[in-house]
Amino acid sequence: MKSKVALTGNEAVAQAMKQINPDVVAAYPITPQTEIVQIFSSFVANGEVDTEFVAVESEHSAMSAAIGAAAGGARAMTATSSQGLALMFEVVYIAASMRLPIVFPVVNRALSGPINIHCDHSDAMGLRDSGVIQLFSENAQEAYDNMIQAVRIAEHSDVRLPVMVNMDGFITSHAMDVLEVLDDETVRNFVGTYVPEDYLLDAENPISIGNFDMYDFYFEHKRQQVEAMKAAKEVIREIGKEFGRISGREYGLIESYKLDDADVAVVVLNSAAGTAKGVADELRANGVKAGVLKPRVYRPFPQDEIREALKGVKAVAVLDRAETFSTCGGPIFADIRNVLYDLKNDIKVVNYVYGLGGRDLRLEHVAQVFEELENIRKTGRVDETVKYLGLRE
Amino acid sequence: MATLKELSRVEERFVGGHRLCAGCGHGISVRMILNAVEDANVVVGCATGCLEVASTIYPYTAWNCSFIHNAFENAGATISGVEAAYRALKKRGKIDRDFKFIAFGGDGGTYDIGLQSLSGAMERGHNIVYVCLDNGAYMNTGIQRSSATPTGADTTTSPAGKVIPGKQQPRKDLTAIMAAHNISYAAQTAINNWQDVHKKAKKAIEVEGPAFLNVLSPCPRGWRYNTPDIVQITKLAVETRFWPLYEVENGKWKLNYKPKKYVPVEEFLKPQGRFRHLFKPGNEHLIKAIQEEVDSRWLALLERCGETPELPPR
Amino acid sequence: MTPYNPFNRNFGTGTRTKAVRPDMKWHELTRAGNIYEPGNANTYETGDWRSIRPVWNKERCIHCLMCWRYCPDASVIAKGGKFETFDYKHCKGCGICAKVCPVNAIDMVPEDEIKKVKEANKDEE
Ligand SMILES: Cc1ncc(C[n+]2csc(CCOP(=O)(O)OP(=O)(O)O)c2C)c(N)n1
Ligand code: SF4
Ligand code: SF4
Ligand code: SF4
Numbered sequence A: 001m002k003s004k005v006a007l008t009g010n011e012a013v014a015q016a017m018k019q020i021n022p023d024v025v026a027a028y029p030i031t032p033q034t035e036i037v038q039i040f041s042s043f044v045a046n047g048e049v050d051t052e053f054v055a056v057e058s059e060h061s062a063m064s065a066a067i068g069a070a071a072g073g074a075r076a077m078t079a080t081s082s083q084g085l086a087l088m089f090e091v092v093y094i095a096a097s098m099r100l101p102i103v104f105p106v107v108n109r110a111l112s113g114p115i116n117i118h119c120d121h122s123d124a125m126g127l128r129d130s131g132v133i134q135l136f137s138e139n140a141q142e143a144y145d146n147m148i149q150a151v152r153i154a155e156h157s158d159v160r161l162p163v164m165v166n167m168d169g170f171i172t173s174h175a176m177d178v179l180e181v182l183d184d185e186t187v188r189n190f191v192g193t194y195v196p197e198d199y200l201l202d203a204e205n206p207i208s209i210g211n212f213d214m215y216d217f218y219f220e221h222k223r224q225q226v227e228a229m230k231a232a233k234e235v236i237r238e239i240g241k242e243f244g245r246i247s248g249r250e251y252g253l254i255e256s257y258k259l260d261d262a263d264v265a266v267v268v269l270n271s272a273a274g275t276a277k278g279v280a281d282e283l284r285a286n287g288v289k290a291g292v293l294k295p296r297v298y299r300p301f302p303q304d305e306i307r308e309a310l311k312g313v314k315a316v317a318v319l320d321r322a323e324t325f326s327t328c329g330g331p332i333f334a335d336i337r338n339v340l341y342d343l344k345n346d347i348k349v350v351n352y353v354y355g356l357g358g359r360d361l362r363l364e365h366v367a368q369v370f371e372e373l374e375n376i377r378k379t380g381r382v383d384e385t386v387k388y389l390g391l392r393e
Numbered sequence B: 001m002a003t004l005k006e007l008s009r010v011e012e013r014f015v016g017g018h019r020l021c022a023g024c025g026h027g028i029s030v031r032m033i034l035n036a037v038e039d040a041n042v043v044v045g046c047a048t049g050c051l052e053v054a055s056t057i058y059p060y061t062a063w064n065c066s067f068i069h070n071a072f073e074n075a076g077a078t079i080s081g082v083e084a085a086y087r088a089l090k091k092r093g094k095i096d097r098d099f100k101f102i103a104f105g106g107d108g109g110t111y112d113i114g115l116q117s118l119s120g121a122m123e124r125g126h127n128i129v130y131v132c133l134d135n136g137a138y139m140n141t142g143i144q145r146s147s148a149t150p151t152g153a154d155t156t157t158s159p160a161g162k163v164i165p166g167k168q169q170p171r172k173d174l175t176a177i178m179a180a181h182n183i184s185y186a187a188q189t190a191i192n193n194w195q196d197v198h199k200k201a202k203k204a205i206e207v208e209g210p211a212f213l214n215v216l217s218p219c220p221r222g223w224r225y226n227t228p229d230i231v232q233i234t235k236l237a238v239e240t241r242f243w244p245l246y247e248v249e250n251g252k253w254k255l256n257y258k259p260k261k262y263v264p265v266e267e268f269l270k271p272q273g274r275f276r277h278l279f280k281p282g283n284e285h286l287i288k289a290i291q292e293e294v295d296s297r298w299l300a301l302l303e304r305c306g307e308t309p310e311l312p313p314r
Numbered sequence C: 001m002t003p004y005n006p007f008n009r010n011f012g013t014g015t016r017t018k019a020v021r022p023d024m025k026w027h028e029l030t031r032a033g034n035i036y037e038p039g040n041a042n043t044y045e046t047g048d049w050r051s052i053r054p055v056w057n058k059e060r061c062i063h064c065l066m067c068w069r070y071c072p073d074a075s076v077i078a079k080g081g082k083f084e085t086f087d088y089k090h091c092k093g094c095g096i097c098a099k100v101c102p103v104n105a106i107d108m109v110p111e112d113e114i115k116k117v118k119e120a121n122k123d124e125e
């Protein structure tokens, strides 16, 4: 049974957590994630879940306790944003290296400084090399759906990795949206019971976790993590299909929007993909063959799918909601360009950094991007590879 | 009180083959504490430091029980997460066995970088034991000062130089800070008195709720004393009242050992290379200041314990 | 050696029953560097760190087990509540046991001397 409800992104994520009813949640509040912790606490207080909620004193401890809990054999979760994720940095790597299936929503917010509470992706991008799986969500519906699938992905025996479920701060987390939620039983059956393989509370099989790993074996254990990331792609696809069967919404690694015959395309994560699709529709009505590529999974990077989806386009603009300060563009830009290089068909790839600190991405910004792509397509010339959208210049 | 005959029959939880230096106090402390667990199931957590790096060099573990190391500053949070998992899985009928939870941290991982994580874990009331193995410096990274380093000690970041004679600040009183959390049990002990360690470890393990033990755990390398003399050096720490043995149970402070006579702190300092510079002619005032610190702390402790605040007879 | 199969459920975990060996490939090692054999450090020998060794004097020993209590390396083996032997595979020769023995029933003897005595005994054979 499915039902249509109006929820904010935070409420949708909290709803998913309630239906999953994890063994342990350890979390700390931060804008714009705070509501998730508050709502979940009220579920605990009212007996709507029987999760052990650990109200830790920091995000570092939130992830540390989640690590302890997951290593103990529990289905464990945390949730954070921005500074909280930055404070967790050290232990996110450790969670991944310990191969612990911790699911944690991240409500994307700009990193200080200067301090700011609004959306950009600098928090998530800071951990793109940490070894966690990163899912992105365009809206509350996707955030809800991703949370439920994340549990299965994380716990799959070929994977056993933490999964970060991203959604845009305020834009998605606080805006009321109409979405379809599944009934409790369907979710419960879908996520199933977690069966840990190696865990501290297995009295018959004591285990040492988090050992000192020197140059003689560390490298091999890192290589294993890479393999788990590779395996995750197939697992994410499978689970995305299975989720489609219970919800009618099937998921892959990327969403291709009108790319089949597209000449020009925009690549963008999270909520801005909605804006971009709207603009593409308008342009299509005017005869411009515009399309949009929205990576749902950013780590592991779906290089094959992206290459396949973009192989026919003439010009691509990658929209990055984060800076790298490398002076050669944003993080997704580097990845996309890298992937297209192998095609050797001279697709022009440009980069736009947008929306830092919550700056609006307006329809006309995206229209301008497509216009510039059309120019590049026609002239074959790129004047400037990296530009800014909506900046005072 | 169990005898050593009885205790020696308990299964060894921290086995030989670890790579701690010969004569390291941590090996003694950990063996004593885990011995008090007897045959209960136990999960051990450990902060980064000498104990952890020496005991879990892949593919070898010296821990004959479940063990987790996470990072340097989060042993408190990590063990609290394991304990939360235990409660959750027990409640849901996924496990049926009982477990005890013990975390070890060095003074660096406890007094300094891990204090917040420990404070949070204690405040939340998890049923855990946190054991600080205090050797008075960051030994694992090469003897740097911590807030547990005694006044005057020569460490690599508080070196005894031409102008500054070693560590300038008094020690942080961590045991009192932990007691101020109003936890079920907080105690300070030292390995020279194994009965005291055993009794306190047992109490800490048995009480409901959070317990904290601060164990003086000498490091022959960092302290620079004659390695076989570990019991004597620890005993001097207690006899000179540098390291008093006391416990705080449900808010009640109790002194566990009162030296019969006044032993000057010099006797503890003298055999240790880290205090050698204090004995140079002209530095008498430094030792005098250390003595004054020890004496005033002792009097304050006696008062807290409801004893007459007086120094032992000379 | 098992051929690599990414869909093997036990991939990277398959050594619960086997000891990790240096010649193992990355996918044969335990997952995440977990160690499944509690206390397997006792298969790692630290006895060669020792330059002096504790030697037990049976006649003097009163079996108080202070040496057992204070050995940092669990290298005093007690059996049935009595001193049994030293574990020379792990004893690092720190000398603490000799120091805490109340009746001087442990002598610390340089390994060189032990070696000389052994060789001398061999010559006699
Ligand atoms: C976040 C972080 N900072 C610094 C270090 C480096 N480090 C590892 S162990 C250690 C000192 C340990 O000292 P202590 O806790 O007193 O334990 P000991 O080795 O003395 O027993 C330091 C500074 C680290 N591992 N992690
Ligand atoms: S340096 Fe000190 S604390 Fe570290 S192992 Fe050696 S003796 Fe022990
Ligand atoms: S300490 Fe001495 S007397 Fe006691 S058991 Fe050991 S060897 Fe025997
Ligand atoms: S010399 Fe040290 S390591 Fe060897 S048995 Fe005695 S106390 Fe243990």
Ligand SMILES: [Mg+2]
Pocket (backbone or CB within 6 Å): B106, B107, B108, B133, B134, B135, B136, B137, B138, B139
């Ligand atoms: Mg230390």
